[in-house]
Amino acid sequence: MVVLTIRKRTAGLGLVLILALMILGITSYTVAKHPNMDNWKKEKIVIDRVKTDKKVVALTFDDGPEPKFTPMVLDVLKNHDARATFFIIGKKAESNPQILKRMAAEGHEIGNHSYRHPDFNKLKKDAQLEEINKTTSIIKRLSGQNPVLLRPPGGYLSYDLVEMTKKQNLTIAYWTYQQDSKDWRNGTKPSTIAGHIIKNIQPGQIIILHDGCPNGGATARAVDMIITQLKEDGYTFVTMSELIKMGK
Numbered sequence: 001m002v003v004l005t006i007r008k009r010t011a012g013l014g015l016v017l018i019l020a021l022m023i024l025g026i027t028s029y030t031v032a033k034h035p036n037m038d039n040w041k042k043e044k045i046v047i048d049r050v051k052t053d054k055k056v057v058a059l060t061f062d063d064g065p066e067p068k069f070t071p072m073v074l075d076v077l078k079n080h081d082a083r084a085t086f087f088i089i090g091k092k093a094e095s096n097p098q099i100l101k102r103m104a105a106e107g108h109e110i111g112n113h114s115y116r117h118p119d120f121n122k123l124k125k126d127a128q129l130e131e132i133n134k135t136t137s138i139i140k141r142l143s144g145q146n147p148v149l150l151r152p153p154g155g156y157l158s159y160d161l162v163e164m165t166k167k168q169n170l171t172i173a174y175w176t177y178q179q180d181s182k183d184w185r186n187g188t189k190p191s192t193i194a195g196h197i198i199k200n201i202q203p204g205q206i207i208i209l210h211d212g213c214p215n216g217g218a219t220a221r222a223v224d225m226i227i228t229q230l231k232e233d234g235y236t237f238v239t240m241s242e243l244i245k246m247g248k
């Protein structure tokens with residue numbers, strides 16, 4: 001009896017462990033990889049990095065414009081004469097049109113990150129398309145740029161979304177997985193964010209950062225550290241579309 005009980009307990013623990021690993025595995029799977037991801041990457045419909053030997057990378061900023069932090073990021077970029085790409089939320093852009101104008105005037109690229117940043121899993125195809133098209137027209141109207149990149153909220157991907165973006169002549173702008181420093185997490189220090197990115201740097205990477213989150217002040221300071229160090233190492237900073245054109 002005693003032996004049996006122990007065996008049952010051991011088996012139970014094993015099961016819990018397997019379940020935990022499965023859950024972890026499934027979670028990272030849905031966040032990082034759609035089953036058709038590799039094919040879309042080959043077809044250059046989804047881009048998460050660019051093949052190049054040149055020391056060039058793209059800094060990308062999500063979820064803005066935010067009246068306090070986005071100008072801080074823009075100031076840092078201006079001081080270093082560096083170009084970046086901003087994946088903006090349409091609704092926030094309507095409230096901060098002057099920031100969008102400044103981005104364009106200072107040579108940055110503006111990409112589409114939906115109108116309200118909803119969970120696309122909960123939206124029907126038509127509502128997803130409306131989120132995208134509304135934001136495209138806001139970018140055109142406020143900045144004069146015609147956006148060619150879409151970063152779906154949360155990195156959402158589906159066959160329907162890919163079909164829609166093809167029709168709209170948009171490329172899906174992913175980011176280089178090992179360069180996700182989770183800078184948006186409250187309390188993450190500038191040195192932690194910068195350290196993660198500097199340690200993992202490689203030519204052709206697309207680096208994801210967040211100007212539009214409450215930790216955006218730390219992100220802005222991190223960007224100063226990142227550019228200062230990587231310039232010393234010979235890196236230059238271009239927009240995501242420029243990086244794509246430089247790819248093999």
Ligand SMILES: [Zn+2]
Pocket residue numbers: 062063113117153154
């Ligand atoms: Zn976002």
